[in-house]
Amino acid sequence: MTTDSLKSRYAKLETDRLPYLQRARECAELTIPSLLPPQGSTGSTRLPTPYQSLGARGVNNLASKLLLTLLPPNSPFFRYSIDDYMLEKMTGQRGMRADVEKALNKMERSVMNEIETSAIRSPAFEALKLLLTTGNVLQYLPPEGGMKVFRLDRYVVKRDPMGNLLELITKENISPMELPEDIREAARKGKESPSSGKPNNEDSLELYTTVRRTHDRWEVWQEVEDVPVPDSDGTYPLDKNPWMCQRLIAMDGEDYGRGFVEEYLGDLKSLEGLMASIVEAAAIAAKTVFMNRPNSSTKTADLAKARNGDVITGNKDDITVLQVEKYADMRVAKETVEGLKDSLSFSFLLNTAIQRNGERVTAEEIRFMANELETTLGGVYSRLSQEFQLPLVTVIAHRMAQQKKLPELPKDVIKPMIVTGIEAIGRGNDLTKLAGLLQDISPLGPEVIQSRLNVGDYITRCGVARGIDMDGLVLTEDEVAANAQQSQMQAMVAQLGPNAVTQLGGLAKQGMASQQEPTQ
Numbered sequence: 001m002t003t004d005s006l007k008s009r010y011a012k013l014e015t016d017r018l019p020y021l022q023r024a025r026e027c028a029e030l031t032i033p034s035l036l037p038p039q040g041s042t043g044s045t046r047l048p049t050p051y052q053s054l055g056a057r058g059v060n061n062l063a064s065k066l067l068l069t070l071l072p073p074n075s076p077f078f079r080y081s082i083d084d085y086m087l088e089k090m091t092g093q094r095g096m097r098a099d100v101e102k103a104l105n106k107m108e109r110s111v112m113n114e115i116e117t118s119a120i121r122s123p124a125f126e127a128l129k130l131l132l133t134t135g136n137v138l139q140y141l142p143p144e145g146g147m148k149v150f151r152l153d154r155y156v157v158k159r160d161p162m163g164n165l166l167e168l169i170t171k172e173n174i175s176p177m178e179l180p181e182d183i184r185e186a187a188r189k190g191k192e193s194p195s196s197g198k199p200n201n202e203d204s205l206e207l208y209t210t211v212r213r214t215h216d217r218w219e220v221w222q223e224v225e226d227v228p229v230p231d232s233d234g235t236y237p238l239d240k241n242p243w244m245c246q247r248l249i250a251m252d253g254e255d256y257g258r259g260f261v262e263e264y265l266g267d268l269k270s271l272e273g274l275m276a277s278i279v280e281a282a283a284i285a286a287k288t289v290f291m292n293r294p295n296s297s298t299k300t301a302d303l304a305k306a307r308n309g310d311v312i313t314g315n316k317d318d319i320t321v322l323q324v325e326k327y328a329d330m331r332v333a334k335e336t337v338e339g340l341k342d343s344l345s346f347s348f349l350l351n352t353a354i355q356r357n358g359e360r361v362t363a364e365e366i367r368f369m370a371n372e373l374e375t376t377l378g379g380v381y382s383r384l385s386q387e388f389q390l391p392l393v394t395v396i397a398h399r400m401a402q403q404k405k406l407p408e409l410p411k412d413v414i415k416p417m418i419v420t421g422i423e424a425i426g427r428g429n430d431l432t433k434l435a436g437l438l439q440d441i442s443p444l445g446p447e448v449i450q451s452r453l454n455v456g457d458y459i460t461r462c463g464v465a466r467g468i469d470m471d472g473l474v475l476t477e478d479e480v481a482a483n484a485q486q487s488q489m490q491a492m493v494a495q496l497g498p499n500a501v502t503q504l505g506g507l508a509k510q511g512m513a514s515q516q517e518p519t520q
Helices: 006-030 054-070 084-091 095-115 122-132 179-186 261-286 302-307 327-348 361-400 428-444 447-452 455-465 477-496 500-516
Strands: 079-080 136-140 146-149 155-159 165-174 205-213 217-224 234-237 245-248 290-292 319-321 414-418
Touching: 006 122, 006 155, 006 165, 006 205, 006 217, 006 261, 054 122, 054 261, 054 327, 054 361, 079 095, 079 361, 095 361, 095 455, 122 136, 122 146, 165 245, 245 361, 261 327, 290 302, 361 414, 428 447, 428 455
Parallel strands: none
Antiparallel strands: 079 414, 136 146, 136 245, 155 165, 165 205, 205 217, 217 234, 290 319
């Protein structure tokens, strides 16, 4: 482990981050400049304004799609899985999967409810926009709830050749008033106001936080201006690190990732340049200038002062309007712009690019084309499932277990499993398989299905696959038997007619009398 201070270590690692940071700022400038402002910018700095809005629309559209996929509002995006062999070994009997699945589904809904009430969705949307634009983002889950997002210019990382995180250092500016008096004075020692040469109480201080991996755990501590912060050191288990350092597109041997926008940077630059030319040319063409022929009978002053409907002395042939004879050139630029817009719209999955021109475009046709385009993001879903969804579930469930909100799960027996994709989120894939099974056996007839299929267990599994609480919803075997007996009694009453109650009462008395007679 290095003995350098966190401030000096951060400065060393900044060199490796520089080329990625420059490309990220270039991508943000053509999409949403506020995501990663130019170096030295503050809250009052005027940011560059792109001539086109397609980049911003594309990033917001993709981020919205990813957010709804990664954090679906109506169902869990994960499932707890258990092996059949381990299930039989733990319960000692077969056929218990439906009951175990129902119990696991309760835990899934509890974790999802904790995520929804922890104000994670809004910062997650910001993180996804940063990830698409800059290719890198850091998220931290504080113990008190919520999520904190760090952009690329606020942290540095070091990874091993396999891409696993080894070291992470963040940099934040804090007010001196947030620190204890002794730490504040030690941190401000040598930090002087440029005008007076004395320490300035309002100068912000730099807080550095590091997370480093050891053999069996993560170690964390903080420093302010090379001064260690008391009681800031701690450890995390290897699989329960609340610091999630994500990359969108990972390249072999690189510590940082690359963004989705970077892959289409050429088209965005071309579109930006052409749009700037078209807008400027349109402004020039929109300028109206009248020209009066020299020595003409029409006086320029009369023409300039004339109001609408006035009569002046002159010749209409003396007056001409200045025109820009560049229509053909602007048309070429416009057609090129339309081609670039179509290409980028397909890449960013904008609906206007999916729908073809025509009066009879069916909803199924649009749905098919949308799914076909969204399959191109399969690699994005897979990486986010491992670097965002899985750590999020693991950390939240671990904290809930420590707070006695969830039972402790057997280690290496029950594990959260993330299923990515548009059509296979959570337990939706299981529901499709159950429906397919019923369709496969339907040719056998209802009698065979009723005699061979456990209908109650099938209904329970379907409800669990949809993330529904099945307690009290499906009748038990005893309730089914009681309902069947009641139906038989009602049918008998209807068959016997008006005297049914009397006859049934007599039969009941005879039965009781026969039971009371002593056995000879």
